[in-house]
Every structure is written in structure tokens, then in C-alpha cells.
Amino acid sequence: MRLLRYDHDYSRRHFMKSLARGVAGAGVLMPLWDAIAQSGDASKAYPDELLSIEGYTRGRLKNGDLITAANVDLVRDLLEPIKYQQIKTMGRRLKLAPTTGDITRLSPWEYLEATLRNRGKAQFDGNGNIVVDGGKPWIGGNPFPDAKTGIEIFASITLSWGRHDAAFYAIKEYDLGVEGDVRYNYDAGWAEMSPVARVCMEPMPYWPAHEDKLRFQSIFFASPDSAKGTSFLNVWPYDQHSFPDLYGYVPAFKRIRQFPTDQRFEPLIPGSTLYLSDAWTAGDPLYTWGNYQIIGRGPALAAISGGWNADHPNWEHKTHGGPKGKTFWDTTVELVPEAILVSAEPTGFKRAPVSKKHVWFDARTMLPIAMVTFDRRGDPYHSFDGAYALYESGEHRFMDGRHPYWSWAHVHAFDIQTGRMTRLEQVKSITGGHATAVNDPAIYDRYLTNAALMHLGNG
């Protein structure tokens, strides 16, 4: 039996006090990023009860156990409400794994290094955009690793979604009806590239002549036949008050057309419960949402590592639960010592179906680990929970250059009002030979230009 240095409610009282103060950094025993800067390990910032599920549950759950309807009440406080309901009523299971202490396994290596290197340099300019040296765009890493406000947290995730300079995710999407069958499935590709804040892809930190842009991002569908070639290209300005320019290729029209950019809550394809707004829980420009507030702090269970299925040649994942055993990804979660719950409300979207969103962030990485949105009546509407992974498993590894790739592995997007589920997984490659790639300059020409849309659309 281990002796706890602090009694079991110590951390709970600390989080409540932090929340009451309104503005507070992460860490219970010491400032989190001081601990990380010292050793690259966040463990020193938290008491033992927050570093293992055994400690948190006083031995009632341990690593390797499954959380099921039978025992989920033991960890109800660690789960966002929709995930709890899924376990309690829909047969979802979560497998417990040890808490990852090594912070370098929770973000891309270069991103983390830049975060440490540039810590303290970021500020908001008069327009609310993140700048350095009195007005230049951000130079790489998380600008607010020890964020003390909701808007700092969202500014960071909006600034860099995937934490790589460029990434192409090969994606398989499965859309399920309430009866639990996969009714629609799609092969899709998602590309994103930063022309600023670059940390490993030359030229750094800026791509000359592109400093006024935040990112190039596209999504396209490679199959099935009815969706093949459908693609959208977003070009984000650096100014977070402006919507991205949006171009789309619609196969029936066989050409690229300009689209309005404020349609962030529209179904892109039949059957899907995902909106563009859902991307990385921060799919819209920062100031098209408002009233960012930290409304909760505390430990959480989240799938922040171990999401890569190296055993499958295409990295595909297994499922369970729901009426037909197909509704949920097999998911491994671990105790996150400190999660920050931020609330935000849409301000730039009249008649948006969403009135607010709650997003849980891992305080160590400021990565979103879950999101729940609420409809205009204030009722829970959609949930969005992802799994991350360092793409290293035994002898298997997938490199992002010099280091094992870190990224998301799978996502659930669930409409709690209709029971429809959309599952996404990042795979090695999809129809058409489009393979997951990272920090490859060719991603721009291949996926992020008008010529690329033409190519992807076969039109």
C-alpha cells in the first residue's frame, strides 16, 4: 500500500480554489510548466492521487481494467456527461492504461521544444491576434502553454490544430444510424499546413509572402462514388476576426467554385454528424466565438495515448458497443491529472444550431480531450471525443521526420438527440493511394491549392 503525501481531497480543494480565483495556472503542487521545464515530466506538479487510476479510485480500478456500465459510477466525475451515458446505457467500454508522465509522448517533439523555447513571448495585439516582437505572427509551439484564461487556451488550439507544420490525414469515416448499423462510410483526406509558426519545415518560422495567413486546410472525399471528388479548400487569414476563404469542387459541376465561408454548421456529406466547426474543437476563427470562460478544473479520463493500432496494416481500429457492436471505437484511456473545462458561445453565427460548447483540455498539453455542444434550448446536442497517440508501438513506428509521429488516432462525434454516431479514424492510406503524411512540403501542392482540388476531383 502506498502512502499518499496529500489527502484525497487535497487536489479537489485546490481545483475549486483555482476555479474560484478565476485566473490560475495549471499544476497542483507546483506550476505545471515549471515542472515540465525542469524534467520534461509533469508528475512533480501533481499529487499521487492524480497520477494513477488506482490512486484516484483507491484501488477499486487499476490499469488494464475495463470501465463498463457496472463500474462507471466509480469514475463518473472523470467523464464528460455524454461519454458517461454512452458507457452506462449504450455498452461503451473504456480500457484503462497508466498515466503518461513523459510530456514528449503527448505532443510532436518539435512543437514541444518550440513551446519551451518560446514560452512567455506571445501576446495579443490590439486586434486580439497572437503576435511576437510587437506585431509579427507567432513563431511556433504553444503560445500559452500555461494559459490562465479560456481565450488563451482557445487561441492556442485555433492557432495550431495538429501541431505539425503540415499534415495529411488519411481518414475513414463511418456514419451509424440509431439502429447501430454503418449506413454511410467514406474515405476522406484532411490536409492542413501552416505558413507561420513553423517549427521543423523550412522555411521557418514563416513561409515568406504568406505571413498574412494562418493555415491552408482542405478536406476531400475519395470514396464512395457518389462523394468521390467532393472537396473543400479553406484558406485562413491570420486575423482571427475573418472567416477563411472557401473554395469547393463539386463533382457534378466539374469545376471549382467559391463558397460562402460562414457555413460552419452544415453537413458536408449525407449521414455525417460532423461540422467544419467541430475540427479540433476549434474549427472556426477565434473571434467568431466569444465568452470564453474556464468553468471547471479537475482530473479526467481521456484517450491521450495508445490510440494507434499498429497491428492492423492500415492502422484500422476495432469497435464494440451499441446495438450491433459497431458504435464505439475500442478506446484506451488514462487518468489526466488536470483537465480544464472551457465554455464558449458562438457570436458570429446567427441561427447556429449550437448555443455553446464545453471543451475539456489536458492542462499539460492544452490539447482538447472532449467536447460537448448544446442546442439553442441548452440541451446537450453533440459530443466529440478523440484519441491521440504517439505512433510508436513495440517495433512499429511511423516517423514524422526525426521523431515518431504524434497525432490523433480516432474520433467519435455523437448526436445525443438523434442517436446518430459518426466515427473517424486516421489510417495509413485510403482509396486512391492517399497516404497519411506529415511535414512534407508536397502536401501543399498535392492537397491545398485550386489545382489540387481539380486533381482530386478528376475534373
Added chain:
Amino acid sequence: MKSIKRNPKRFLGKQDLVKSGLLAAIAVFASAAQAQDDGNSWWDNVDFSLGGFIRPEVAVSTSSDDNPANQRGNTFNERSIARQAYVPPALIGTITQDVLGIPLPDTNTWTTLPVPTLLASDANSPGVRGIDSSTNTGSPIRGVDNKFNYQILRGELELGVHLNSDLTLISRLRAIYDPGWYDDFNAHSLDGVQGGISGGIPSLYQGSPDYFDYRVEGDKHPNPLEWTGKNYQVYFPALFLEYNHGPLNVRIGNQQIAWGQAIFFRVLDIVDGLDLRRHSLLDYAQEEFSDKRVPALGLRIGYQLNDDILADAYVQKFQPTVLGNPNTQYNIIPVAFTVHDMYHEGGYENKLNYGLRLKGSYGQWGFQAVAAERYNPDGVYRWTQSGVNKDLPDTPGSLGNLVNTTMALRGKTSGEVLAGTPFEASPGGVYSAQEWFNYAAQVRLDGINGLNASIDEFPDSQAIYASHVDNYQQAVNELNTFFIAAGGSLRGHIARDYYREQVYGLGASYVTDGAPGSILDQLIINLEASYTPNKKFTSTTLSQKPITDNSVITALVLEKYYRFSESFPATYFVLQYMYRNVDDLFGRSLKGYGGTEEKIPDGVHGANYVVFAFQQPFPNDVYRVGFATLYDPRGSILVQPGLKWKPSGAWTVEGFYSYINGKLGGVNPNNTLLSTIDFADEATIRVTYQF
């Protein structure tokens, strides 16, 4: 869609090939197999993707009319139209010229001297379509009201062979089968009348309708990579090799190209002609011309000059617009005409089109500029010699017999001479002057001057006593005289030529900023214009000399996504306005507008069209309501509501109804666009299974 990455020896099983039917794949596999040195390594990087769908499509007619351009939809069927033959003013002069070498002057005009029945017993016989008036034999051509306008089974397969990161072979195979379950016209039913239909390409004019074969004079296979029969069509809308490296994108092979932001209104969309076989322009309007563009062999090069500017150039083998065949459901050329498409014999088959487009964007602004040198795929029609050497009927005592006698005196036969005119003395043509003028007006032609062009420009017409007329009544008498002499009807022969032209175009778009959620927020405004100097159009007289005009086409497009409620996705609206200065939306000169059965067209100045459409997806986009309307302020409208239901990834059900009114408010239908397809009110159902 399946994606397979494995040893080709296992992938390329015989069954797989038979299943796919993609012969092109064989060539790729074979050449690639030769290239590999070490068995499997080369193929390890090759990715195959295969997908497609199968879809029955049925259109049920809700109108009481059939297509008037077809034999059985002809509005003169089962009508007896009075006709009187007149003594040709040039009769005596022509005979004396040939026999004596001294031409005597014309005997007044075509209104001077009716032919008495003493000379020709059929001199005042009525015109009844299908009846040989010289022998009073044959059966009237019966009108019909088909319940089904369209019934096909469509299958499409797309095979992608991704040879490496830069090189991909894209092939899309489309196969369509039409069982032909219609109450159709069969030309053999007229074999015993006037000697049957003799001219034109036999498969198109001398039997039952040929739903799919595209035939031109001298070439049975003008569309490369297309294989057709009367009831089926198999072709490759796409079969090209694509090289994509960095900002460069190169495609070589059979491909379709679409330009411009405006949908349905083709302003900058100038590269490809349209294939109007199958469902013509009456498919789901929301899909625009998705399966209509005629693919062409060519080279296309796209180059992304920088973030904002895309250069796009092409060189293509010229392929014309393909029209529905005679007596097929949506044919638009009256079947009294026999068309001689000169695509092959005129040497157009070997011509190239080429063009360049620059497309740029700067924030809320977008720009396009295009320039193309092309052959207009619509073509230009003119009278042409029929080449049909078939004498006028020689029934003793008939007008034809009388003419044949005079021709014999001159050492000629009427058949030899008729072969040099644009006419053929055969059934299924025009039977009366009334029909002549009615149909001339329908197809935007000038019935009087069209008659004169067929005479003035053809010496053989004059050699058989035809002569220039000065007014409507003279034309009526001359026409009826020749219809009677022919034994009932004459069929007209026209040729289709193609002319080179230069097209220049500019486009600009702007996305507005306004209060979030307001009408003026995120409104996309797009303006496009094209200019074609000296564009050639079919003469309203079918003269050898086409109409030449400078063509200006502009379109203003407003697009908006607007959310009416929080629970439903945004509704997409589009409002489009088009102005054309010299032609209509179908490419016909406006000089042919305004004719009636009694009056030749006086033309109109400028054509305006308005399109309004919307789409309303339901949550999750499982249902999508669509609505589209095309309005010609001169008095016609197309209204098309529709619903798309996608209950699962594999199945899609679509239904849409097309309502067409070609004479809103009782206007002259020949003064407005959509009267041409007024017959085609119909409900269409499509059920798609994709794999």
C-alpha cells in the same frame, strides 16, 4: 469503393477483368508488368480503386403531347390539309430553254394558274401525312401519346490506378441501356408509300429509332472510346493519364473540362459540347451538365502559379455537340429533315480546339479570364443536295407523271434532278404548305426565304420548275404543288458544318460581408461575360451563307446560403440572370424568332433568362429538397421541384418533376425559348445502388 494494393497477379484475375470490363486497365497492367524487374516490388506502390453505381431511370409523361419533332408527335398527323397545285411560272421557260435553247419568259407567278384536274387528277388533293396522294394508298401516320418518355438502365464504373505519387490512370466507364419500350415510329411502315424513305444514314432514317448511335456522313464512329448500338451506349467519359507534381498537373487522354462559376448558364463553360442523347437537358437541373459534356481526347495542363492564381490550358480534338437521333424521345430537329453531319467529310474530325484560362482569387474577390480558339460544337445547318435519285411518282394522270413527261422531253429524269436539290420525294416529310410554315416557325426558320434559298442556291431546283417567290401565297402554292407532285411529301436535306471561332471571356466574383446571418452577409456575386466576334449561326433560310454576328453573353449570379432555423441546415439559393445579344440559350439566332404558320419571323433583339433555384438539405443531409426554374420573360418557363433521399451509403432515391409551359399568357410560342420542349412535362424517378 474498394481500394486494393497487392500483387497484380492475384488482383488481375480473369474474373476481375471480366467484372470491370475496363479494357484500358489491361494496357496499363501489361505495360507495367513489363516494366517491373523484381516481381512484386514495383506493384507494391500501385493502388487500385474501383467504384461505381447502377441506376434505373424512368420518366413518366404527364402531358398529352408527344414530341412534335418526331413522326408520331407531328401536330399535322391525321389531319387533311387542302392543297392546290399551280402551274410553275418557269415551266415553259425551262422547257424551251432545254428543248429549243431559247428561254421564254415566266408565265406570271405561282398564284396565276391553278393546275386543272384534267391535266393532273391529284392537282387539288389534300395532304394527309402517310398517304400517297398520287395513288391514294398508304395509311395515315397515327399520333401517339407515350406514357413513358424515358426508360434506361445506367451503370458506371470508375477505376483509378495510382501508379505512384505523381502518376494516376483515371478511367470512368459509363454504360446505358434503353429497352425501347415506347410506342415509336418505324420508317418501314412507310416502305410501301412513295417508295419509302430513301435518303440519309439508313440506321437513323430508314428503320426504328436508333437511341444511341452517333453517326456522321462517312464515319460510323466519330466519338472515340464510344461503342453504341440502337439500344445501348458504352463509353469513357474519362480515360486519362494524370501527372501531378508540385504545382503542375497534366492530363492526357479522353476528358471533360468545365470552366466558369455560373451553373447551367454556359458563359465561360466553352470547352466541351453537350451530349443531348439520353435525357437531353431534362435531367435534374441541380446536377447541371454532369453527364452531358462530350469528352474529347486532349491534353490539359494546370499550373498553380502561386497561392492565388491558377493557369489552365488545354488542347483537344474537336468533338461536336451530339443531338438526339430522329424519332427518339427528345429529338429537337423535325424528322422531315434528313441531316448530313459533315464532321468527317468536312475534315472537322481532325481539327483541334485550344484555350487558356487564368483563375485568380484575392480574399473576397475572384477573377477569371479565358481565351479559346475552337470550332463551335453546336454546328451550323444549311440546305444540301439530297443525293436521292428517285423519280416523282409516275402514276398515270398524276402531277408527278406530268412533270416526269416534261423532264423526259428535256432528256432528263426527275430523280436525277431532284438528287441535286435539297429534297427527296419520300414519305414522312412535309405534306402541306401549312405544315411547312408551322414547322419552320417552330425551329426558328423563315418559311418563305428558306424556300427561296433552296431554289436560288440550287440550279437543279430551278431545273425542276421551282422558282423564287415574292410572298407568302406564292410560297404556299409552290410548296403545295411540289408536295402533290412528289406524291404526298418532300423530305428536306440539310448539312451540318462547323466554324472556327475565338471566344474571350472575363469573370469576377465577390463575397460580401454583412451583419452575421443577414441577407447581405456572405452573398456571392458573380459576373461573367464572353465575347465571340463573327460567330456563325444557322441562317434562318438555311442558306449556304450562315448568319455572322458578334456574340455577347453575360450572366450575373447571386448565391446565398441562409439559415431559416436553428434545426435545419442552411438553404442554398441561387438567382441567375443571363443576357445574350444574338442567340438563344440553345444557340439559335434570334433572327428566327417570332414566326407563325402565317407569318415569317421578324426576329427579336436580345434574349434574357432568369434562373432561380434552391436546395434545402435536412439534418444530416439524408433528405434534400431541390427546386429550379428557368424563366424566359418572352413567355415560357421550366419549373422543376425534386427530392433526393439517401437512406444509406449504398442507396439513393431521387424524384423530380419537370413542368414546362412554352406559351405563358398565350404568347406566340415561337417567340420564346422553351416552347421547343413544351411537350416534355414529366416525372422522373431514379434509384441508385452504388458499390
